[in-house]
Amino acid sequence: MTTTSPAADWQELLKEKVRNLPELPGIYKHKNKENNIIYVGKAKNLRKRVASYFAKRHEDPKTRQLVKEIRDFDFLVVNTEIDALLLENNLIKQHQPHYNILLKDGKMYPYICITKEPFPRVFSTRETRSKAADYYGPYTNGRMQYALLELIQKHFQVRSCVFALTPKNVQMKRYKLCLEYHIKNCKGPCEGLQTHEDYMLDIEQIRHILKGKLTLAKQYFKEKMQQAAEVLAFEKAQGFKRRLEALNDYQAKSLVTNATISDLEVYCIETIDDTTYLNYLRIEDGCIIQAQNEAFKKKIEQDNAEILPQIIFEYRNRFNSEAKRIITNVELDFKLQGIEISTPKIGDLRGLLELSIKNLDYFRREEQRRKSEQKGEKQSAQNKVLESLQKELQLSELPTHIECFDNSNLQGTNAVAAMVCFKNGLPSKKDYRRFNIKTVEGIDDFASMYEIVSRRYKRLHDEGAELPKLIIIDGGKGQLSAAVDALKDAGVYGKVPIVSIAKRLEEIYYPDDTLPLAIAKKSAALLFIQRIRDETHRFAITFHREKRSKNSFSSILEDIPGLGKQSRDKLMAEYKSIKKMKNAPEADLHALIGKQRTEALLLALKSELDG
Secondary structure (H helix, E strand, O other), X not given: OXXXXXXXXXXXXXXXHHHOOOOOOEEEEEXXXXXXXXXXXXXXXXXXXXXXXXXXXXXXXXXXXXHHHOOXXXXXXXXXXXXXHHXXXXXXXXXXXXXXXXXXOOOOOOEEEEEOOOOOOEEEEOOOOOOOEEEEOOOOOHHHHHHHHHHHHHHOOOOOOOOOOOHHHHHOOOOOOOHHHHOOOOOXXXXXXXXXXXXXXXXXXXXXXXXXXXXXXXXXXXXXXXXXXXXXXXXXXXXXXXHHHHHHHHHHHHEOOXXXXXXEEEEEEEEEOOEEEEEXXXXXXXXXXEEEXXXXXXXXXXXXXXXHHHHHHHHHHHOOOOOOEEEEOOOOOOXXXXXXXXXOOOHXXXXXXXXXXXXXXXXXXXHHHHHHHHHHHHHHHHHHHHHHHHHHHOOOOOOOEEEEEEEEEEOOEEEEEEEEEEXXXXXXXXXXXXXXXXXXXOOOHHHHHHHHXXXXXXXXXXXOOOOOOEEEEEOOHXXXXXXXHHHXXXXXXXXXXXXXXXXXXXXXXXXXXXXXXXXXXXXXXXXHHHHHHHHHXXXXXXXXXXXXXXXXXXXXXXXXXXXXXXXHHHHHHHHOOHHHHHOOOHHHHHHHHOHHHHHHHHHHHHHHHHO
């Protein structure tokens, strides 16, 4: 269902739709007036959850904005909360709604790949699309991946060549031994010097290591060492002993907790202002085999207990985790079948949680420090530009607040103007203003400039509001003179410095000066003025096009027989432009203005297109 009625109607329709929702688990998709999905959520009780958006005034401004944009919603009932979480995760990835937290998908990180060949190869890759291989990772820490690959390459004689070692090719001796065989990095399966069964025993142990199951690999090598020693194959036994020692050494370096703690995930989450920070650890045999830090912006008001289930689901999928235990630093009213979720207070598990909290705290401080440095560098660069502008224009104060004006008209029609505002060297879009020219007929740029400058500063003067540190006029000496007259009539001339930038030669003029100010064409000050001028021009042109389109839209509607003012107002309020109306489903137009008026409208639009 798509709601296309006036405000009062769609609000009533939404309330009625909420009342009819089932009290069952499921997902819901909020949509805006363009029928785009702007938020996807899950719920244990659909009716209560969706009703909560409309039942109260939310303190968080972003959540209020979301609710303000909702025009419709769809829902889907599922069997369990886990099914809802799975569907929510898939829909967020598919639609990437504006108000959902969008987690990284991990595709940029490397994996360790084991191919599904008769004699598998082991190597690092960032591509995971082939079904002819198994992938382990992703490894967000390059050092961890490097250590694993080094361990495998040093102690397991797996091939590095890319030959197609099928049984037929091996039997035909299609390939010859290479240097890797002679330096004992490979046992020569290409010439049948190593059996498939023996090769796959090594691959099996490599899989155990990549899964973090070091105990299984160690037990295997210990048994093989003892078997070789019993038959007096001491050189072979020594080889197995070296592998066992290598695994013990690797585990000793990686061990962070009791070696009996295995099959465990740790999630630690903290939110400060609108940023959520996460630390993730995956533990096998007391070792960290996966670690990840992540920071992301919250789009709407959500507490950590609401955000974390989505993260848990995504991370278990990302790291192919089948861990049976999860510990977190927040209490969760959330269950996964066959998995224990807890917040430990004492013991080794508490120690692991505190380790995660420590890592999270370090990551958060590093992120805040990095952002602070970037902000400081950016602010420093902006200050240098403002200082350059102050010096070039000989201003008494640093121009931390600048306002710039421009006119826009086409052959004297739809005359408009615009003002943009820059504060501390950056656009302050909330302070931008648009002006419809009210007192000027035809093409008169000077009179138009006088009107908008006069209106702007009479208002600021009457309200006792703060004046800018610099006014820039887009135009030559004529527009500047008109703006000066406006400032005099507004009673603020002399209180604010004012200059103009002439389009043709990019020259800067002061009031009453016949010659332009001498500024180097590539100076930071002139480039900054040009940037402000261009932004003002863009803003004015955009407004002019919108007004011209709206007037054209209105004119077309007025010429349609049987389409009264009320119907025209509904169409203009709903669609805003001819293009949107042309693309609207016929059923939506029927619902809005009735069948007969829709037929007349579509006929007129067809004539417009043909014309």
